[in-house]
Amino acid sequence: MSSHAAAATLDPHDDPTTTTGIPNKKLLMWAFLASDCMFFGCLISTHLIYRLHPPPGTPSARQVFSIELTSFSTFILLMSSLMMALAVNAIQKGNLKSMRWSLLTTIFFGLIFLGCQVYEFRNFVFEKHLTITNSILGTTFFTLTGTHGLHVLIGVIWLTAMLIYSFTGRLTEKQSIDVESMGLYWHFVDIVWIVIFTAVYLLEYI
Amino acid sequence: MSSPATTPHDSTDAHGHDLAQNRFWIFTQIAMLLAVITGLELVTVYLPFVAWILITVLVVLSTVKFMFVIFYFMHLRWDKAFCTILFFIGLVLAGGTMWALLKLFGAEASKPLTSAALAPVASEVRAA
Numbered sequence: 001m002s003s004h005a006a007a008a009t010l011d012p013h014d015d016p017t018t019t020t021g022i023p024n025k026k027l028l029m030w031a032f033l034a035s036d037c038m039f040f041g042c043l044i045s046t047h048l049i050y051r052l053h054p055p056p057g058t059p060s061a062r063q064v065f066s067i068e069l070t071s072f073s074t075f076i077l078l079m080s081s082l083m084m085a086l087a088v089n090a091i092q093k094g095n096l097k098s099m100r101w102s103l104l105t106t107i108f109f110g111l112i113f114l115g116c117q118v119y120e121f122r123n124f125v126f127e128k129h130l131t132i133t134n135s136i137l138g139t140t141f142f143t144l145t146g147t148h149g150l151h152v153l154i155g156v157i158w159l160t161a162m163l164i165y166s167f168t169g170r171l172t173e174k175q176s177i178d179v180e181s182m183g184l185y186w187h188f189v190d191i192v193w194i195v196i197f198t199a200v201y202l203l204e205y206i
Numbered sequence: 207m208s209s210p211a212t213t214p215h216d217s218t219d220a221h222g223h224d225l226a227q228n229r230f231w232i233f234t235q236i237a238m239l240l241a242v243i244t245g246l247e248l249v250t251v252y253l254p255f256v257a258w259i260l261i262t263v264l265v266v267l268s269t270v271k272f273m274f275v276i277f278y279f280m281h282l283r284w285d286k287a288f289c290t291i292l293f294f295i296g297l298v299l300a301g302g303t304m305w306a307l308l309k310l311f312g313a314e315a316s317k318p319l320t321s322a323a324l325a326p327v328a329s330e331v332r333a334a
Contacts, residue, residue: 020286020288021286022285022286022288022289026285026289027288027289027292030289030292030293031292033293033296034292034293034295034296034297035296036296037293037296037297037299037300038296038299038300038303040300041299041300041301041303041304042300042303042304042307044304045303045304045307045308046307048304048308049307049308049311049312052308052311052312053311053316053317053318055318056320067248067251071244071248074244075241075244078237078240078241078244079237079241081237081275081279082233082234082236082237082279084279085229085233085278085279086230086233088281089229089230089233180281183279183280184280187275187276187279187280188280190275190279191271191272191275191276194268194271194272194275195268195272197244197247197268198247198264198265198267198268202247202248202250202251202264203261203264205251205252206251206257206260206261206264
């Protein structure tokens with residue numbers, strides 16, 4: 001085994017065959033996440049700007065939001081991030097069985113998060129009468145959290161596809177970069193929620 | 207009886223296993239820490255302090271959570287610096303855009319005009 005190949009086996013974070021020394025898939029994912037930061041930055045700014053000048057008749061966000069449910073969702077998403085990190089750790093060790101269980105738990109937590117969001121949206125629309133069209137708060141809130149929810153849904157579909165793929169026997173330690181790239185996406189969804197939880201929900205209670 | 211000879215490959219495997227085991231505990235501890243910080247954030251909003259102190263505390267706590275996730279769960283701590291630079295370019299651009307927009311729309315001149323404020327102007331227009 002050449003020294004370069006040995007190094008590649010030892011450290012899954014490096015790829016000596018590329019110019020940057022970083023696997024291309026990982027580089028692509030980081031570039032995408034950097035661009036997604038700007039996308040979510042604009043959506044969060046829009047929400048905060050309209051909260052600065054709420055037009056007359058805008059419902060009070062504090063009366064609409066349920067901080068208990070949102071805190072639970074935040075905890076669930078943090079735990080899903082832990083399971084995702086453990087899945088990446090497992091595939092880098094070549095432990096496929098452990099990776100499958102970690103992926104399955106991540107999917108489970110992702111589905112709980114989505115379930116909480118669907119419940120929250122239903123509650124806002126039918127109980128609190130806040131819709132995407134009847135107030136500026138509804139428009140910015142549903143656009144922001146809905147876009148985040150869509151990211152979570154895409155993540156869950158990706159995780160499920162990877163879990164199914166792992167049973168074909170083609171996913172090995174050497175393809176750990178595929179799981180790692182997916183993990184980067186999932187953790188990004190988590191960090192966006194960390195910002196949304198503070199900027200959109202918690203600030204309303206001050 | 208002599209101990210079995212350890213090949214470089216065995217040593218590498220053992221080192222890799224230790225590293226993976228270490229990371230398992232690091233990730234678990236960080237997840238617990240993040241959960242505790244989330245609890246602290248929740249308590250903070252009910253504390254009887256002035257708004258700017260509470261907002262500062264919330265921003266600091268969120269930043270700590272954010273940094274723990276990107277540097278440990280997203281492996282930036284162990285990755286090449288270029289990944290960090292690439293991500294922070296996006297982050298700084300996003301943060302700068304947010305700051306600029308909030309400053310721009312938070313200014314006095316950006317406050318939306320109300321119908322009461324527009325009434326004198328409307329009557330002047332009608333008179334002209």
